[in-house]
Amino acid sequence: MSTISKDLKNSLLSSTGTVYLVLILVVIAGACITAANGRNFFAPGNISDLLTSTTVLGLVVIGQTLVILLGSLDLSVPFVLSLSSVLSAGVMAGQSTNFAAGIATALLAAAAVGLVNGVLVGLVKINGFIATLGTGLIISGYLFTNYRGTTGKASPELTAIGTATLGVIPVTTIGMAVCLVIVALFLSKTRTGLHLYAVGGDANVATMSGIRSAVPALVAHTISGLLAGVAGLVIVSRLGVGSPEVGTQGGYDLLSIAAVVVGGAILAGGKGSIWGSLGGILIFASIDSVMGIMQVNPYLKEVVRGLIIIVAVAVYARRNQIKIPARFAAIQKAAPTRPTNGATR
């Protein structure tokens, strides 16, 4: 029993525990502030809006978490997301018969970009920031030369998925939750998942343990690309059309990195969790939602987001300072017991 309570204490003191404590505080504060203004934070409409805004970012964040755990970054996500939206809407062209083909095209393209990122990072050994910046720019060039403004049309099935709800919960949010659970299981229940932490934590230790570091890199980047593609589909399902700018307008690259970091991961890799990152997204979404209800100036929102990131990382940095145990106490009381042969003379 004592180990259970110790484990509970450990998990509350862990970064993930802190993230959820902060989330609860944010929700309570949000509820109070909105209540004071005669609104209800927990109104079904508001909850539904909050979940909807969480879904697209959530999908991107799941992939970004894997990549950051590896010690890499994925800056190509907004472009992959846009690519997926124009490809799916373009292939579907509003026809039910093209539904499956549209989805397959978009997801294959997205996964392929992720795989290329994985090869660049894992095999060619290019820094992830640079590699994904490069692929991102290439895609953006392709998008803006071939597409001007919105394009294509979602098939009726996709639109139906985008608007369907289960109670107050959008079906797409449930889809995001399923992805979240699958990736969480991947991280904790497969060797590749565990090795991802090892490669990100200390590549030397991983090598000495016989781990091929390219495998986690390929898998993490491919999943990140694929999930950015899914996020693009979700956007098409809501807008009904594809657009080469949806990704960049959403600022998903930096927002997703911010959510992962607020969720307790460190950018150097090896530390963090999917659940922490989920907490990070929910913190951002709740604060956005409160400010939305209060009709706060949208630019002020950015200021608040910035403050959250800085405060969160400052708190983690303090917590993670390594303490080297002292050989001698700060105040030495007793005289040394060892013989000192003349050295102190």
Next chain:
Amino acid sequence: MSKSFFGFPILTGIDLDIRPGEVHGLVGENGAGKSTLMKILAGVYTRDEGTVLLDGDDVEFSHPVQAQLAGISTVFQEFNLLPERSVAENIFLGREPRVMGFVSRREMNRATAALFETLGVDSISPSTRVRTLSVAQQQLVEIAKALSFDAKVISMDEPTAALADHEVELLCRIIANLKERGVSVLYVSHRLREIFRLCDRITVLKDGALVATRPTSELTEEELVRLMVGRPLSTFFPDKALGASVGSQPALSLEDAGNDSVDGISFDLHPGEILGVSGLQGAGRTEVLQGISGAVPFTRGQVRINGTPVNIKTPGQGIRARIAHVTEDRKATGLLLNQSVMDNALAGVRACSPRRSSAARPKATELFLELELSARGPDQEIKYLSGGNQQKVVLTKWLLMDPQIILLDEPTRGIDVGAKFALYVLMRRLAAAGHAILMVSSELPELIGMSDRILVMRDGRLVDELPGGSSEERILQAAAGVNTKAVAA
């Protein structure tokens, strides 16, 4: 079971056998080849010649995992652990137990708990994060990991260097336990007391060759030290011509200085003097230099420079007090690796007295010539220079700041003989010009050949002061804590 190697460049003709259930001590000075030998056994390096026989089979490893699977595990001095992961995840990293294709955490934790039970350790829970463990507990995790490969031989490199006394007790119990279970242990240590307490037989290495393998019962501590030392002086040292001002007011004087890692440090350093500091790995030598220069300041005691009490809390204050600190790890703390030779030489002056930096440039060129720096030119990036030439640039950097007290931490580590000699000559010349030099070195011949006096440290304290030219034997005895009274008698 026997293992033999013949003819390495660093190790030559090592012929060593380890019996089942034996604790075999491996001793020798720094650079004797102990670590190389261990790394070959561990599969980190491959051997050039000779054979390694394990249970009579010839084995050859090209990767550490192969060695581990064959039954040879190694606990290195630097831990191979992921601090953010759990104990069990670390132990089974790379070969996590699976049930129906999925990693089974329950099985992993159960197997880890079983390992600790065989070791007789009950203080570590398999699911705790390694970061939260003490150094001693992390060491136990490494040992458990070594054991988890069903090891027949476990080699340990200085396992007690970072441990407190009661933790050493625990380690000793565990080694006794391993021995009972028929596991052989190759135990590398500088601490002779532990070697004598734990080992059945002791092998002495010197300059890459095997000197002797003897049963512990046939050896005394004094004999062992004698076997370890006594190598001919291979390097020529410049004459000790004492600076004129020795005996006058000390340039640097410490009185009961201490902080978290060292305590009760008192000594005087005179202008014109080269004072050597000896001691084993982890004895606190580097920490004394760091305390003086302000890198990791002293928290107790009194430091005086030229008789004036000073309170140096940062390296910047140290530099203003005219202290130069040539650090042990020149790549990490001595050089800006991506910058040019000249930028590195001027880095200190530019930071501390920018107005003098244009005047310092020709002086730097002069020093380069004098030290016979070999580089393509002042604009070459420093990372392409050899260790010896890099060290010359580090020295140039400090000399341009016109120091009075020069702290040298392992100044000749990893540099070739020619550059070593150039540094020795420079050190003597600096001393003759009135600089006060404090040198930490693990190479005893160098310490003996260069120092006017030698301080010996052990476990964070000064334990002895010896005259220059003392025997290696005498220094090692003091550093390792052999009963010095018996020797003096």
